[in-house]
Amino acid sequence: xxxxxxxxxxxxxxxxxxxTEYIPRDYDEEGFxxxxxxxxxxxxxxNRVYRDFTGELLVLVIDESRVAAEIKxxxxxxxxxxxxxxxxxxxxAIIQIRRMDKASDGWRLGDGV
Numbered sequence: 001x002x003x004x005x006x007x008x009x010x011x012x013x014x015x016x017x018x019x020t021e022y023i024p025r026d027y028d029e030e031g032f033x034x035x036x037x038x039x040x041x042x043x044x045x046x047n048r049v050y051r052d053f054t055g056e057l058l059v060l061v062i063d064e065s066r067v068a069a070e071i072k073x074x075x076x077x078x079x080x081x082x083x084x085x086x087x088x089x090x091x092x093a094i095i096q097i098r099r100m101d102k103a104s105d106g107w108r109l110g111d112g113v
Contacts (some may be wrong), residue, residue, distance in 0.1 A: 001066040004035045004071075004083045007049065007100070010056035021088035022060070031085045032072075033085035035062065039109055042079065046100055046107035057100040058113065066093035 016022045024033055036042045042059065044073050050057055064071060069087025083087065099110035 003095070004037050004062045004064050005060060006033060006035045006060040006085075006089070007046055007088060008058050009053070009086070009090075010058050013058055013097075016020065016091070020091055022094075028095060030084070031039075033069075033089055035071075035083040037083055042109060048049055048054050050056060050089070050100075050107065057102070059097035059098045059100055059109065060089075060094050061075060062089070062093050063095045064093075066095075068093070 006024075006072070008022075012025060013022075017090050022033075027033060036080060045098050046057065046059075068090045069085050071083050071085055073081045097113045099113060100107045101110035102108075
């Protein structure tokens with residue numbers, strides 16, 4: 001099983017409890033759902049994008065083979081390939097939800113919710 005990750009503030013994720021699909025708040029602007037692959041890249045992105053975020057941050061652990069929408073691996077400005085989900089994320093592709101823990105030196109992948 002290949003897994004990818006999607007970061008989401010916990011307060012925003014609460015809007016999708018009981019729904020069949022997830023759409024992030026920046027979807028209309030971006031046209032896709034940002035995701036990452038691998039623990040190291042997940043932490044790097046969390047520390048870059050959510051550096052000053054003080055709320056609870058979650059990570060959706062996604063089984064890539066279950067995602068109904070198209071996934072394209074695209075090179076970003078940092079030169080790395082990232083999985084982008086072009087459509088709503090079907091909730092049955094989410095196999096786990098974990099917390100991101102913030103320490104003095106930045107974010108770390110935490111336990112399951």
